[in-house]
Amino acid sequence: MKIAVCVKQIPDPATPYSLDPETNFVVRPDDQVLDDTDRYGVEVGLQLVEQIGEGASLTLLSMTPSGTLAGIRQALAMGADRAIVIDDDTLRGADALTTAKVLAAALNNDDDPFDLVIAGCESTDGYSGVMPQQLAELLGIPSLSFARKVERQGANVRIERQTEAGYDVVEAPLPVLLTVTAGVVEPRYPNFKGIMQAKKKPVDTKTCADLGIDPAVQQTIQSVEPIPAREAGEIIEDEGDAYLRIVEKLEELKVV
Amino acid sequence: MTTWVFCEEQAGAASASALELATKARSWGEVKAFYVGPGSDTAYETLGTHGVTEIHQISTGEHLAAPAAAAALGELVAPEDIVLFSMGNTDRDVAGRLSARLGCPVLSNAIDVDPGGDQVTVTNEILGGTTRVITAATSGPVLIVTRPKAFPAEPGDGTRPDVVPVAVPDTGHAGSALVLEQHVEESEGPDLEAAGIVISGGRGMGGPEAKWEPVIKLASLLGGAVGATRAVVDAGWVPYALQVGQTGKTVKPSLYIACGISGAMQHVVGMKDAGTIIAINKDPEAPIFSLADLGIVGDVHKVLPALIEALEARRPA
Secondary structure, eight states: OEEEEEOOEEEOTTSOOOBOTTTOOBOOOSOEEEOTTHHHHHHHHHHHHHHHOTTOEEEEEEEOTTSOOHHHHHHHHHTOOEEEEEOOGGGTTOOHHHHHHHHHHHHHHSSSOOSEEEEESSOSSSOOOOHHHHHHHHHTOOEEEEEEEEEEETTEEEEEEEOSSEEEEEEEESSEEEEEOTTSSOOOOOOHHHHHHHTTSOEEEEOHHHHTOOOOOOEEEEEEEEOOOOOOOEEEEOSSOHHHHHHHHHHHTTOO | OEEEEEEEOBTTBOOHHHHHHHHHHTTTSEEEEEEESSOOHHHHHHHHHTTOOEEEEEOOTTBOSHHHHHHHHHHHOOTTOEEEEOSSHHHHHHHHHHHHHHTOOEEEEEEEEEOOSSSOEEEEEETTTTEEEEEEEOSSSEEEEEOTTSSOOOOOSOOOOEEEEOOOOOOGGGGOOEEEEEEEOOOOSSOTTTOSEEEEEOGGGOSSGGGTHHHHHHHHHHTOEEEEOHHHHHTTSSOGGGBBSTTSBOOOOSEEEEESOOOOHHHHTTTTTOSEEEEEESOTTOGGGGTOSEEEESOHHHHHHHHHHHHHHHSOO
């Protein structure tokens, strides 16, 4: 089974980032990291590869107009075999559909077809939450979305799909795309051996021209303005009686 | 121009988000609903009173709905139309597939939509709700995914709409996913998304069961719903249905009490519009304090038991 896991490098959520006042694109600091939500997809992929053994492989797939590979190396260190990275300056500010087109072209351009494509439900930085479904539609394959549990069922994949009311058990034949929720599995931490090996694993870097695609922008940003911050209120240190201030506040609000 | 509102049938009723979207769109002109589910008179009538004049209903039976629903909806929408979705899982599945099918981008996370004169614009908040961005669509139809609760649902004086059944198109392999079982997970207490008071716990609660108990106790004393952060849900202390934040539920209660919550961007997005925010956290640097109307720097396991005891003492015997 040939598995692809879509991963995204994002600005480290711990460092504040901003918008370029001219282009309105997010200014991406150099210290990019693997989106934390992608670790779940990588782990699901690795567990399937380990179960199947012989003939199973895991390829990372990422679009990153940034030049950096730090986040990709993190996912390789977890145990992925190789990575395909589309690094092209024209992709700065790309929307979800453009991203899906680029990833679909990269999947279709690889030597052998993929049996399984795994993605997170949404990225931490952009969180549009529609890219995986766009990719599945472009590839003409079913999507088992919002999986909180994944298992192989013969030649099929079966998941528990989160719904508004609870969950559904849903199954589809390969090739199929999965989106996984945080909490579907416990992602492993890379060990020292993994980190050393990651430096030597093959990373196949491509441009849009290599894939024969020309991304077009179909939306324009009209204005960007700061939202006035909510005014901070009263902060008190608990000296054993701070609960009384909460009771007063609840009385003020007529909650009690 | 027609506005299409996506509606997934949920337990025999129209999705709450479809009623919010119809309320928003009915002043713009004609509103039609694209309805996924077996069909229900109650749902049809509610959609009608909220401004929908025509319902196109598709039922995909045991098949997961999105591929066929997107293919059918793609045949119905005209280039000048607007299609509104919410953040529901099926909403997003259909929006994504429709976008790829039509070659139109999705404008996501909208908190406001203006059909405009010649250009549709949407407003959203980025960077953790600190920056407002207005984006214009440059091609049509315009597909928009809105944040839950962006608009209030208000019944108007609409009547029962016409219902047009839609044939299920053959989508081949893409449409081959089957729903084998459906499970309902009952939750206790008031509905989190509709509650006027929400008591949420974060990692600072320290664990499930006895450590989590004060959150439940306070919620029950105040008649509120229980919420949680992603860290708590990922750790398995409480089910996903209680998650508040970017990847969980968006709440707008009049009172939000954050217990042991640091205030990560991903959580704040789901609760920052609460009327009054009270936060209890032992770290004085926690970002939650910059939002709080009342912030208590202290140990939740000291402050909450004292608060609970004081509230219990006030209750009439």
